[in-house]
Each structure stands twice: as C-alpha cells, then as structure tokens.
Amino acid sequence: MKKVWVVASGKGGTGKSTLTANLGAALATAGHKTLLIDLDVGLRCLDICLGLDDRVLFDGMDVLEGNCRPREAILAHPILPSLFLLPTAQNRRPKDFDAQRLEAVCSRLVEEYDVILLDCPPGLEPIPACAAKSAFRGLIVATPEPTAIRDADRVAAEFAAAGVAESYLVVNRFRPDYEIKGLAQPPAEIAVSLGLPLLGTVPEDEAVTAATLSGVPVVLRQPDSPAARIFTALAGRLPGKDLL
Incomplete structure (x- = not known):
C-alpha cells in the first residue's frame, strides 16, 4: 500500500x-488529505499532540474489533480540514493488537486518504513489526x-x-554544538552507518516543547521556528x- 508510511523508533x-x-499537519496544510493512526496501544499521545484528547469516543481497537466503523472513531482536526486522527486505546494492552485486522482496515482507508502515517510504539515487538506489514515505506x-x-539499526532490519x-x-533533536564538541555523530555519518537515506535532520527547539504543551503542532503554532x-x-x- 504505497500511501501508507510506518513511523518507528528503537x-x-x-x-x-x-x-x-x-x-x-504540514501535509494537510499543503492540501493532502492525511490520516494519522496512533498504534501505541495503552500509551496513546497523538490525540494530545493535536489537541484532540477531549474528543475521543471510539478508538482504533474498537475499529479492529468491529465495535464501530472507522468513520465513527476517526477525528477531524478543528483547524486543518485535511488532517484526521484515528486514536488508539488507552486502557488496552499491546497483546490485544491484531495485525491482520490492521492490514484489512488500512486497505479500506487508502481509498479515502492521500497519505496514511502509522505511528508505532518504540521497540520491535509486536506492533511495529505488525504495522510494517501494512506499509510500503518507513520512517x-x-x-x-x-x-x-x-x-534504529534493529528497526531497519525488522x-x-x-x-x-x-x-x-x-x-x-539534533544539537549542532554537540557535533562541534565531538559529542554527537554528524547525521550524514549516522545515515551511512545504518545504510539508510537521510531524509532530514530536525534541530532541538524549545518551540516544539511549547507547542506540544499547548496541543498545537509547532508547524501551526510557530511556523517560522527552526x-x-x-x-x-x-x-x-x-x-x-506526489505519486500517491
């Protein structure tokens, strides 16, 4: 499913x-109908990042288990009409997650969205590996x-x-001063060591913390910040x- 990206970390x-x-938020601002799916079962946070935590009625586990239809659980962002979130359950455990059902749900949703981003919990098992089976590209x-x-090397292998x-x-969260002091490896070298193309480097920025606390993505709250x-x-x- 070429529209689906899995986002993970080790x-x-x-x-x-x-x-x-x-x-x-940036994709939606550019006019791409974008769905974010939170897969961090039991520890959801995308709803807080987007300021939607008080609007969750159904969640992704309800969808996977057939308790509701996707459109009943998916939340529309109040500011960006092209941004949507399918939150995960806060009171469930990762062992309840069903990979095959996720693939089935994603195969239906790809017809409705330009881009789908699957936000995985950190680590390897079981959810990131399951989500990877539903995605074409990985971040x-x-x-x-x-x-x-x-x-990260282990995640790439998975x-x-x-x-x-x-x-x-x-x-x-890169700090150039740490690189100058020899405390941090340059991003290009990290990419080479992992055998991965470097899509980009995001600097450590206090504006991100302030935006997260406010429940508004920094690209909306302070778009000129680094x-x-x-x-x-x-x-x-x-x-x-551009091909999606």
Whole structure:
C-alpha cells in the first residue's frame, strides 16, 4: 500500500510522535488529505499532540474489533480540514493488537486518504513489526545517541524483513554544538552507518516543547521556528508523495 508510511523508533524519547503530528499537519496544510493512526496501544499521545484528547469516543481497537466503523472513531482536526486522527486505546494492552485486522482496515482507508502515517510504539515487538506489514515505506526516527542509533539499526532490519520497500532516516533533536564538541555523530555519518537515506535532520527547539504543551503542532503554532521549517520541508520531501 504505497500511501501508507510506518513511523518507528528503537527507543522512547526520540520525538517520533511529535514528528508524526507535525508531518501530518504540514501535509494537510499543503492540501493532502492525511490520516494519522496512533498504534501505541495503552500509551496513546497523538490525540494530545493535536489537541484532540477531549474528543475521543471510539478508538482504533474498537475499529479492529468491529465495535464501530472507522468513520465513527476517526477525528477531524478543528483547524486543518485535511488532517484526521484515528486514536488508539488507552486502557488496552499491546497483546490485544491484531495485525491482520490492521492490514484489512488500512486497505479500506487508502481509498479515502492521500497519505496514511502509522505511528508505532518504540521497540520491535509486536506492533511495529505488525504495522510494517501494512506499509510500503518507513520512517525511522533516531536521536544522535549511540543507544538510539543502535536500536534504529534493529528497526531497519525488522522493516526489511517485514517487506517495507523503502526506509528513510530522520535524525531528531539534533544539537549542532554537540557535533562541534565531538559529542554527537554528524547525521550524514549516522545515515551511512545504518545504510539508510537521510531524509532530514530536525534541530532541538524549545518551540516544539511549547507547542506540544499547548496541543498545537509547532508547524501551526510557530511556523517560522527552526524545527517547524524542517518539519514542513520533510513533508514536502517524502519520497513518492506526489505519486500517491
């Protein structure tokens, strides 16, 4: 399903969900009908990132289990008419997740949206590997830390094994001063070490934290901030976006 991207990281704290929310907002701003699907069962957060946490009635687990139709659980963003969210369940466990049902749901939804981003929990099993089977392209998010880089390598291998055709790296929360001091590996070197194309590098930016606390993606709240400009550029750089 060429419209479906899986977004994952090997460890928590990489800013993966913040990236997903801002990519979605940037794509929607550009006129692409975009659906974000939160797959972090039991620990959902995209609804908070988008300021939709008080509007959740049904969730993705309800959809997968046939308790409601997708359109009953999908939330429309109040500011961006082209941005939609399918939240996950907060009171369920990852073991309840059914990969085959996710594939079936995605195969129906691809007809209604230009882009679908699957926001996975950190780590390998079981959900990221399951979600990868529903996606054509992958975004692997890592911070410039040895542990995050090593874990990203494992995620890339899992994506390849699951049949993801193309995977790309985003280095997030990067501090150029750390690179100058020799404390952080340059993003281009990280990409080479992982054998992944580098889609882009997002700088550490206080505007992102402030935006997250306000429930408004930074690309909307402070579009001229350094991180917001990069998020917008990344959305325009997604390979194959113009072919979806």
